[in-house]
Amino acid sequence: MIGMGGRHNWRLTSVDSFILCLLILLVQSIPAHQEGFISIKCCGGEGQTDSSSITWISDDQWYPDETGCQNIARASSDNYTTGHDKVRYFYLGNSEKRCYSLPTTPDRDYLIRGTFPFSNSVVGSVSSTFDVLVGVTPIDLVDSSGESQVEGIFRATDQYIDFCLVQETGDPYISQLELRPLSDDSSYLDGKDSTVLLKLVDRVDLGNNGIPIRFPDDPHDRIWTSQDTERVSLSAITTINNTISKTVAKVPLKVLETAITNEYSFQFLYIDLETRDCNYTIFLHFFELDDNVRPGQRVFDIYINNEKQQANFDIKENGSNYSELALNVTANGSLNLTLARVENKSKFGPILNAYEIMQVRQWVEGTHHRDVRVMDRVKDGLLQQNKGSKKLEGWSGDPCQPSSWDGLACHYSNGSTIITKLNLSNNGFTGKIPEFARSSTLTAV
Numbered sequence: 001m002i003g004m005g006g007r008h009n010w011r012l013t014s015v016d017s018f019i020l021c022l023l024i025l026l027v028q029s030i031p032a033h034q035e036g037f038i039s040i041k042c043c044g045g046e047g048q049t050d051s052s053s054i055t056w057i058s059d060d061q062w063y064p065d066e067t068g069c070q071n072i073a074r075a076s077s078d079n080y081t082t083g084h085d086k087v088r089y090f091y092l093g094n095s096e097k098r099c100y101s102l103p104t105t106p107d108r109d110y111l112i113r114g115t116f117p118f119s120n121s122v123v124g125s126v127s128s129t130f131d132v133l134v135g136v137t138p139i140d141l142v143d144s145s146g147e148s149q150v151e152g153i154f155r156a157t158d159q160y161i162d163f164c165l166v167q168e169t170g171d172p173y174i175s176q177l178e179l180r181p182l183s184d185d186s187s188y189l190d191g192k193d194s195t196v197l198l199k200l201v202d203r204v205d206l207g208n209n210g211i212p213i214r215f216p217d218d219p220h221d222r223i224w225t226s227q228d229t230e231r232v233s234l235s236a237i238t239t240i241n242n243t244i245s246k247t248v249a250k251v252p253l254k255v256l257e258t259a260i261t262n263e264y265s266f267q268f269l270y271i272d273l274e275t276r277d278c279n280y281t282i283f284l285h286f287f288e289l290d291d292n293v294r295p296g297q298r299v300f301d302i303y304i305n306n307e308k309q310q311a312n313f314d315i316k317e318n319g320s321n322y323s324e325l326a327l328n329v330t331a332n333g334s335l336n337l338t339l340a341r342v343e344n345k346s347k348f349g350p351i352l353n354a355y356e357i358m359q360v361r362q363w364v365e366g367t368h369h370r371d372v373r374v375m376d377r378v379k380d381g382l383l384q385q386n387k388g389s390k391k392l393e394g395w396s397g398d399p400c401q402p403s404s405w406d407g408l409a410c411h412y413s414n415g416s417t418i419i420t421k422l423n424l425s426n427n428g429f430t431g432k433i434p435e436f437a438r439s440s441t442l443t444a445v
Contacts, residue, residue, distance in 0.1 A: 099397030128170020207258030
């Protein structure tokens, strides 16, 4: 492991200094009701406010060079647009990465979301694929043939988190990046710990045929997409009931104002999931919108891939109109969620207001934090002598994973990755390597 001389421990690393400056900027520019929000429009301007009253900042704090900035041609009906019309491209070599380091509070849960436009919306673009990482944990592979959002939920273990794009083919790109703190009662990681990452598969507000619901209706700025009830031959029901405002729910009240129902049963089918055994958590949100329904009158079973997961479910069994379930399953390639009325026992068919499907991914541990701190300080010292260096810009995110920075050798041992060698002789840097790096166990030539 890299040695850290005691007389150097007081120094801020480049990441520490950047995070501190970013926090000061956010305090000055972000409204109080968006505390903890980080909303980045790549290649955009500072202090812009969208139709949801969210205040956005530019990513020039991370990447001041505008060489990779391109305009986007978007349709007004695009699902993910917030009026932003730019994208940042990173022109990288094989398997290189670029990362955004965002400030976090250890032991707090966060939602992180990146937006990647359809490549044809960018003039002169070519097809590309690239991995998206939260920390060093892969969360998705973006293919430029379609517009996409990548969203994950994680528990912070440090004072910052890296959101990284790793080149596969072509050039990676990004249009927007968002970080949202979640409340302590969000329940997404209940029964789990910091060793998992939840990847969003879908989040649906049933019975809503209008625009998606997000901030300010959802204080956490989760995006609840609408559902075409005609496609699944269901009845949509809506109410603005006085009892709904008294409900303690973990979803926005506006989401609970609509639902779907059927006299007998209904189902949702996902057929394009990963073709390997993966773990999923399905969150189901129920609110009984018909005050005439009594306990025992709407009872139904819940199946996932034709296996009964919940028998004789009754929303009002415990005297409340609101209930929720979290079901854990393993699936390969597809998921079939079915709600079916219990015959000869229930007067009414099943009802559902909203659901979320999350893929559970194992959290990948990064390089030992002490080694990371030392390398941040090495990078900071070299940047002072090699301003604008593209090689140092490539020193982004974790120094060892998924591939090591140019000039480093890393080794995995006893559950942790450590740096075993630093060799800068072929990197063309000018100036001297910082003294504390020379005095460490690294081999610096």
